[in-house]
Amino acid sequence: xxPRAEIVHWLFAGGFLLLGLCLLAEAIVGTEVWRRRRWRxxxxxxxAFAIGLFLVPVMVFFTTSTLHMLAHGAWAQVAMLAxxxxxxxxxxxxxxxxxxxxxxxxLLVSGAAFLIHEQNPWLxxxxxxxxxxxGWTAIGASVFPLGQILRPRSPVWSGGFxxxxxxxxxxxxADRDLAPIFGHLSEIARxxxxx
Amino acid sequence: xxxxxxxxxxxHSRQRTARRSGRALAIGxxxxxxxxxxxxxxxxxxxxxxxxxxxxxxxxxxVVQPPLLVIAVGLLFALAIAPGILExxxxxxxxx
Numbered sequence: 001x002x003p004r005a006e007i008v009h010w011l012f013a014g015g016f017l018l019l020g021l022c023l024l025a026e027a028i029v030g031t032e033v034w035r036r037r038r039w040r041x042x043x044x045x046x047x048a049f050a051i052g053l054f055l056v057p058v059m060v061f062f063t064t065s066t067l068h069m070l071a072h073g074a075w076a077q078v079a080m081l082a083x084x085x086x087x088x089x090x091x092x093x094x095x096x097x098x099x100x101x102x103x104x105x106x107l108l109v110s111g112a113a114f115l116i117h118e119q120n121p122w123l124x125x126x127x128x129x130x131x132x133x134x135g136w137t138a139i140g141a142s143v144f145p146l147g148q149i150l151r152p153r154s155p156v157w158s159g160g161f162x163x164x165x166x167x168x169x170x171x172x173x174a175d176r177d178l179a180p181i182f183g184h185l186s187e188i189a190r191x192x193x194x195x
Numbered sequence: 196x197x198x199x200x201x202x203x204x205x206x207h208s209r210q211r212t213a214r215r216s217g218r219a220l221a222i223g224x225x226x227x228x229x230x231x232x233x234x235x236x237x238x239x240x241x242x243x244x245x246x247x248x249x250x251x252x253x254x255x256x257x258v259v260q261p262p263l264l265v266i267a268v269g270l271l272f273a274l275a276i277a278p279g280i281l282e283x284x285x286x287x288x289x290x291x
Binding site: 017 | 218229269287
């Protein structure tokens with residue numbers, strides 16, 4: 001029994017919310033306290049990797065178009081790449097903090113994928129609006145990992161990075177397969193949803 | 196001179212403790228606030244919580260609803276993650 005697309009989005013929103021809360025907690029107490037328990041140090045990289053892993057079946061089973069498949073595939077790969085490099089950094093396999101730029105890359109690619117695969121304008125439907133909003137949020141947030149590299153102790157960058165995932169979660173939770181946005185719903189969207 | 200130094204140190208220590216207790220408060224509040232957000236959402240849009248009035252929906256529609264997920268994540272953070280952080284924050288405070 002395959003869930004509807006909106007249900008999959010909500011499940012991912014739950015994962016992003018948990019990720020956001022963990023990162024927010026790390027930003028509040030600082031990395032030193034956060035990493036006092038080894039498992040906590042691995043938590044966010046593992047969650048990022050797991051989100052990428054779960055995007056693979058989404059890519060396979062929710063292929064409404066080639067563009068959708070490519071976008072989901074790109075997210076899956078960059079999320080796993082970001083999670084893997086962060087795991088390697090925590091484990092000490094990678095040493096340079098510049099590897100954190102991979103997270104910026106992941107956010108940039110994800111944002112671009114959102115914007116490129118959404119062919120409709122902002123007010124076409126709620127899903128279209130959210131795709132645009134998510135895309136620009138991810139692109140804007142790609143500056144946070146860079147800030148974390150340059151000023152690792154500044155709570156602004158780590159807090160901003162954490163809140164990005166909370167915002168992404170809220171936007172995903174707001175998704176519906178067919179719903180208006182600010183009172184707008186395209187007739188084409190309405191007609192295409194009818195059996 | 197010595198008493199001025201002592202007073203400065205005391206003030207510094209007091210500020211540090213206040214900052215840490217503020218952090219502890221924030222960590223303790225994160226999970227309950229998230230769960231409260233989900234609860235408010237379910238009151239604002241009760242039709243989202245299909246569990247309360249099932250009409251033949253499938254398992255996905257009954258269980259995976261945003262307000263319930265938000266409450267679940269808030270509780271998970273509050274019960275499984277926050278207590279350890281608070282303990283470690285306290286331990287750091289004792290060491291410092």
